[in-house]
Amino acid sequence: KKYVVGVVGASGAVGEEIFRVLEECKFPVGKVVPLASARSVGKEVEFEGRSYKILETTHDVFAKEGIEIAFFSAGGSVSAEYAESAAKAGAVVIDNTSHFRMQEDIPLVVPEVNPQDIAHWHKRGIIANPNCSTIQMVHILAPLHKAFAIKRVDVSTYQAASGGGKSAMEELVMQMQAFFAFKLDEVESVKFPHRLALNVIPHIDVFMPNDYTKEEMKMINETHKIMHADFAVSATCVRVPVLRSHSESLTIQFENEVSAKQAQDILSKAESVVLCDVPQENLYPMPIFTTETDQTYVGRVREDNFDKHILHLWCCADQIRVGAATNAVRIAQKWIEMQENGK
Numbered sequence: 260k261k262y263v264v265g266v267v268g269a270s271g272a273v274g275e276e277i278f279r280v281l282e283e284c285k286f287p288v289g290k291v292v293p294l295a296s297a298r299s300v301g302k303e304v305e306f307e308g309r310s311y312k313i314l315e316t317t318h319d320v321f322a323k324e325g326i327e328i329a330f331f332s333a334g335g336s337v338s339a340e341y342a343e344s345a346a347k348a349g350a351v352v353i354d355n356t357s358h359f360r361m362q363e364d365i366p367l368v369v370p371e372v373n374p375q376d377i378a379h380w381h382k383r384g385i386i387a388n389p390n391c392s393t394i395q396m397v398h399i400l401a402p403l404h405k406a407f408a409i410k411r412v413d414v415s416t417y418q419a420a421s422g423g424g425k426s427a428m429e430e431l432v433m434q435m436q437a438f439f440a441f442k443l444d445e446v447e448s449v450k451f452p453h454r455l456a457l458n459v460i461p462h463i464d465v466f467m468p469n470d471y472t473k474e475e476m477k478m479i480n481e482t483h484k485i486m487h488a489d490f491a492v493s494a495t496c497v498r499v500p501v502l503r504s505h506s507e508s509l510t511i512q513f514e515n516e517v518s519a520k521q522a523q524d525i526l527s528k529a530e531s532v533v534l535c536d537v538p539q540e541n542l543y544p545m546p547i548f549t550t551e552t553d554q555t556y557v558g559r560v561r562e563d564n565f566d567k568h569i570l571h572l573w574c575c576a577d578q579i580r581v582g583a584a585t586n587a588v589r590i591a592q593k594w595i596e597m598q599e600n601g602k
């Protein structure tokens with residue numbers, strides 16, 4: 260069977276990547292329906308050698324076009340407005356925004372970690388795709404937790420501009436151009452709370468009453484929901500002047516003693532994870548290696564100097580792919596597998 264696939268946010272950074280991932284994995288697409296705002300109507304999207312006109316996102320378009328799988332990546336307010344119309348029209352919605360993620364009857368899925376939760380999709384017709392930093396972190400944590408039982412995780416992120424969408428990436432590029440024109444002092448910061456070029460900003464999304472940012476709380480709450488675990492997690496989320504791969508430094512405390520070698524063995528076999536850990540040859544994950552790939556890269560795995568229950572490691576993954584488009588498409592593939600096996 261081939262499916263009618265709608266992409267809401269087709270002109271955005273994640274939407275464009277969803278088309279590329281669908282092509283690459285030979286997803287069973289009958290027809291694609293690119294959707295965006297009225298601003299983009301008439302623009303075209305190339306898919307498998309054909310061009311498709313972008314249509315306006317409306318409440319009726321999902322039924323009218325017969326959309327069966329609807330990817331949403333146009334921001335929380337667009338999902339809030341239209342996702343339920345898409346589900347009512349019979350589509351399974353795979354939502355990239357944070358809007359539905361923590362609602363109890365909405366599965367929040369990383370296919371390598373909790374594919375079984377997809378079975379609950381029919382409650383609302385919506386499956387949520389987690390936050391980008393959470394996805395790459397649970398790729399690493401899930402196999403380690405299964406093997407050694409995690410007690411606590413402390414993570415600091417180094418997040419690329421792409422998390423803020425296409426215009427955020429353009430803002431960083433414009434600021435870098437301004438630097439070389441000796442005009443950096445004149446640039447405006449619209450997408451970030453401060454200038455990002457030649458800077459790092461320890462502030463992503465809004466501050467909450469507990470002085471953590473919403474992004475930091477997403478990493479904590481979403482990790483618990485995806486992993487069905489409640490170990491302690493603390494996060495510090497930082498924006499860095501990188502275009503499109505997020506990096507993370509993790510300190511993981513286990514219930515038992517764990518050697519770096521044991522953890523490397525587990526990670527080398529983990530699904531969608533690549534162990535890249537040869538420090539003697541200066542080999543460790545970096546955004547310049549991970550960009551435009553579909554795996555989470557992990558390295559710098561090392562033991563704590565004071566406590567045998569603690570390991571430190573470093574991971575990197577393409578935010579637009581692993582953190583958004585690829586995870587969403589993998590959810591759709593698993594959903595199809597379940598439908599076709601009658602689950």
Ligand code: A2P
Binds near residue numbers: 269271272296297
């Ligand atoms: P448009 O280009 O027509 O504004 P990014 O995350 O890269 O910033 O992209 C955001 C995506 O969300 C774009 O495809 C954008 O379309 C889409 N979008 C923004 N607002 C709306 C809206 N009100 N209805 C539908 N799509 C929207």
